[in-house]
Amino acid sequence: MPLEIAQRVDAKGLSCPMPIVKTAQAVKLMVSGQLMEVLATDAGSTKDFAAWCKTTGNELVESSVEGGVYRFVLRRK
């Protein structure tokens, strides 16, 4: 099954804690199992998104960086 993104959060340019806050708000609009893509430029996001997923129990499916843009794919628990 292709990975279908149900929610997208563009947090590019935003500083801590807004990428995480926006993600937490968007995840509420999703149902269990759906995927979300988050784009951010905050250099702390790699660790922050891993920590957020660990604490909230949502799954970090993908974590990558390209040209200063961090991309995360998360699956709602």
Next chain:
Amino acid sequence: MTAVAEPAMSIVDEPVVAPAPAAVPFHEHEAKPRDILIICYSGELEKTWATMILATTGAAMGAKVRVFLTFWGLQTFVKDQKRITGDNAMQKMMSFMQRPGISHRKLSKMNFLGMGPWMMGKLAKQYKVASPRELLDLAKEMGVEFMPCQMTMDMFGLKPEDMIEGMGEPVGAATVIALMTEGSAPLFI
């Protein structure tokens, strides 16, 4: 003999084995994170910022966050448009000397008659850092609970209508201590 003794032994042993520790690891995926209790005591801009960043992040991470507002920290949560608060001359003078409201915070260092906070605000805009005011609105939206300190309300002569919308019932130190003893992670800012 042994056939009779063995079942008798296991019955005696059972209660010793039974009370297994029901410890739930805090970082277990399914476990809810610990509650967070922030004691917002200081009124400076940078500390207000720290309080609001941690409160919103805590809520974003699924933790129940409560913020106890006391002393100078309570003044922060008076409506921005209130200039003079209090009943008697001394209370009024206090609010005159230090303007209440989350948008009127001063820096503890480099305040320079408001030049410091103005520059800080400029930098925050440039780097898209949400202001304490914006973070407060988000915190309320995300279910962060704000608990004003009744004693400070009395001492500063503050009334519920002086406070920003969405503040909870005023409480005392016993509520704060009870939350700590029940396991809330405490932070004094």
